[in-house]
Amino acid sequence: MSRDLVTIKGGKDGFRLLVDSSASMEEIEAEIKKKLNENPGFFPEGTKFELEVADLDRSVKKGIGQILSQHGLGVEMSAKKEPPPAPAEKSQMPPQYVIQHGGNVEAQEMTVVEHTVRGGEEITSQGSVLIMGNINPGAQIIAGGSIDVRGTCRGMVHAGAWGDTSAVVIADRLMPTQIRIANMIARSPDIMEKSDFAERASIKDGQIIIEPIER
Amino acid sequence: MSEVIVVTSGKGGVGKSTTTANLGVGLAMRGKKVVLIDTDTGLRNLDLLLGLENRIMYDLIDVVDGRVEIKKALVRHKKYENLQLLPTSQVKDKSAVNPADLMALCDELRKEYDFVIIDCPAGIEQGFQTAIAGADTAIVVTMPEVSAVRDADKIIGELGRSEKDNIKLIINRIRPAMVDSGEMMDMDDINDILAIKCIGQVPDDIKVVTSANRGEPVVGDGDSQAGKAYENIVGRLLGEDIPFMEFEKEGFFKKLMKAFKLSKD
Structure with missing residues (x-):
C-alpha cells in the first residue's frame, strides 16, 4: 500500500x-x-x-x-520550517495552560458563562465554553471545542462533542460525574477525592487522562 | 417596609411548612405584623402546625375567586394577634390559583403587613411558579442529604430564571453527631455547592415533631435547640448579625448530666 x-x-x-x-x-x-x-x-x-x-x-x-x-x-x-518535534519531546515540556481552540481562534465562537451552572441546566455551544463559576451536579456542558471551568466542576462535561479529539476539559477542581471527550467517556471514581490543584483532562493514547496543571 | 418571602425547597419533607410556621410565629413574637399564606392547595397543613385547623372558615381559593374578601379568610393566631394565616383549600388542586392571582394578593397584603410569608408546595411545577410569583425574597430550605441539596440547587436555578435574585438558604434537620463523624454532608460542602447566603442551620430535634403535633411551633421554646436556631433566623431576617450557634452534642458529659438529672427527679 x-x-x-x-x-x-x-x-x-x-x-x-x-x-x-x-x-x-x-x-x-x-x-x-x-x-x-x-x-x-x-x-x-x-x-x-x-x-x-x-x-x-x-x-x-x-x-x-x-x-x-x-x-x-x-x-x-505553519510558522515553523523545521519538522514538528517528536511526541516524546513534547511530553517533556512543562504542562502549560492554554485554551485550545483547535487552531481556529477567530472562526470559533467562545461561550462565556458568568454564573454557576446549577443542576438541570444545560449549556451547548458549537465552540469552546468558559465557565466563570461552578458546574454543579446534574448540570451538563456540551461543547464542540474545549471546556474551561474557573471553579469546581461537578456536573457532566462533554468537550469536542462533534468529534474533536484534541479538545480538553480544564477545571480548578475537576470532580465531574462524567467527562466525555469526542466519543470517549470517563466516569468518576465512586468515591470522589477533592483535588487541590487545577487539572486537565485530554485524550492521550486512546484514553482520557487527567493531569495536574499550573495556572 | 414590608417584605414578601417565599419558603421553598424543591424536595418534599425537608421542613418548608415547619420553617414557615416558625418564622411566622417568631416574627410575630417580635411584634411584627405577619401573614402566612399556604399555597400547597390540596395538601394543606400549615394550619395544623399552627393549631388553627378548626378555625378555618374560608380559604385562598375563595379569596382568589372573589367569593370573600381577604380579611374574612384570614385566621388569627390563638396567641399572637398580629399573626394571621391564609389557609388554602384541601379539596381543590394547584390549578385553582395562578401566578397573577397570587401576585395581586401579595400586593394587597403588603400594604398592611410587615411580612407576607408564602409556604410553597414541593416540586417545580405550576404550584411552585404560582407561589414564587409575588415574592421579593426566597428562602430555600434544604437538608444535609444529597437529594435535598440537588433539588435545592435546581430550585435556585429556577428562581434565577424567574428573576428572583434575593435567595437565602436554611439548612434544616442537621444531626451534629453525624456531621462530626463524617456520615452527613457538612455545612461547608453544602454552602460550596449552593453558593447562596446561609441564614440558618437548624438541628434535627424531636421537639419539632412533638410541637407540630400540638400545633405550637417550637420557636418560643427556650429548651429546644431547633427553637433557638429559628429564633436566630428571625433575628437575621430582621437584619441582626447573629453568629451561627454551636450545636450541643449528646456527648458523654451531657449524657451523664441527663442521667444525674433523671435520678434526682
Whole structure:
C-alpha cells in the first residue's frame, strides 16, 4: 500500500494537513476532496488546517487553500520550517495552560458563562465554553471545542462533542460525574477525592487522562 | 417596609411548612405584623402546625375567586394577634390559583403587613411558579442529604430564571453527631455547592415533631435547640448579625448530666 499523499492529523493544537511534496497538484486535490467527502460534516465550517510547508510549491499551497475554502474550511501556514518535534519531546515540556481552540481562534465562537451552572441546566455551544463559576451536579456542558471551568466542576462535561479529539476539559477542581471527550467517556471514581490543584483532562493514547496543571 | 418571602425547597419533607410556621410565629413574637399564606392547595397543613385547623372558615381559593374578601379568610393566631394565616383549600388542586392571582394578593397584603410569608408546595411545577410569583425574597430550605441539596440547587436555578435574585438558604434537620463523624454532608460542602447566603442551620430535634403535633411551633421554646436556631433566623431576617450557634452534642458529659438529672427527679 502506497503512502497517503495527503494526511490529516488531529493534533493538540488542531488539525494538521501533511502533503507529500512529490505529488502533483491534481493528485493532491483529488486526495483532499476524497478525504473531506469521506466524513462530510466532520470538520465544522470554519475549521482551519495548519499546513506543513516544509518544501511545498507556492502554487500548490494556493491550490490547497482554494480547495479547502470551497468546503468552507480554512488554512493556516505553519510558522515553523523545521519538522514538528517528536511526541516524546513534547511530553517533556512543562504542562502549560492554554485554551485550545483547535487552531481556529477567530472562526470559533467562545461561550462565556458568568454564573454557576446549577443542576438541570444545560449549556451547548458549537465552540469552546468558559465557565466563570461552578458546574454543579446534574448540570451538563456540551461543547464542540474545549471546556474551561474557573471553579469546581461537578456536573457532566462533554468537550469536542462533534468529534474533536484534541479538545480538553480544564477545571480548578475537576470532580465531574462524567467527562466525555469526542466519543470517549470517563466516569468518576465512586468515591470522589477533592483535588487541590487545577487539572486537565485530554485524550492521550486512546484514553482520557487527567493531569495536574499550573495556572 | 414590608417584605414578601417565599419558603421553598424543591424536595418534599425537608421542613418548608415547619420553617414557615416558625418564622411566622417568631416574627410575630417580635411584634411584627405577619401573614402566612399556604399555597400547597390540596395538601394543606400549615394550619395544623399552627393549631388553627378548626378555625378555618374560608380559604385562598375563595379569596382568589372573589367569593370573600381577604380579611374574612384570614385566621388569627390563638396567641399572637398580629399573626394571621391564609389557609388554602384541601379539596381543590394547584390549578385553582395562578401566578397573577397570587401576585395581586401579595400586593394587597403588603400594604398592611410587615411580612407576607408564602409556604410553597414541593416540586417545580405550576404550584411552585404560582407561589414564587409575588415574592421579593426566597428562602430555600434544604437538608444535609444529597437529594435535598440537588433539588435545592435546581430550585435556585429556577428562581434565577424567574428573576428572583434575593435567595437565602436554611439548612434544616442537621444531626451534629453525624456531621462530626463524617456520615452527613457538612455545612461547608453544602454552602460550596449552593453558593447562596446561609441564614440558618437548624438541628434535627424531636421537639419539632412533638410541637407540630400540638400545633405550637417550637420557636418560643427556650429548651429546644431547633427553637433557638429559628429564633436566630428571625433575628437575621430582621437584619441582626447573629453568629451561627454551636450545636450541643449528646456527648458523654451531657449524657451523664441527663442521667444525674433523671435520678434526682
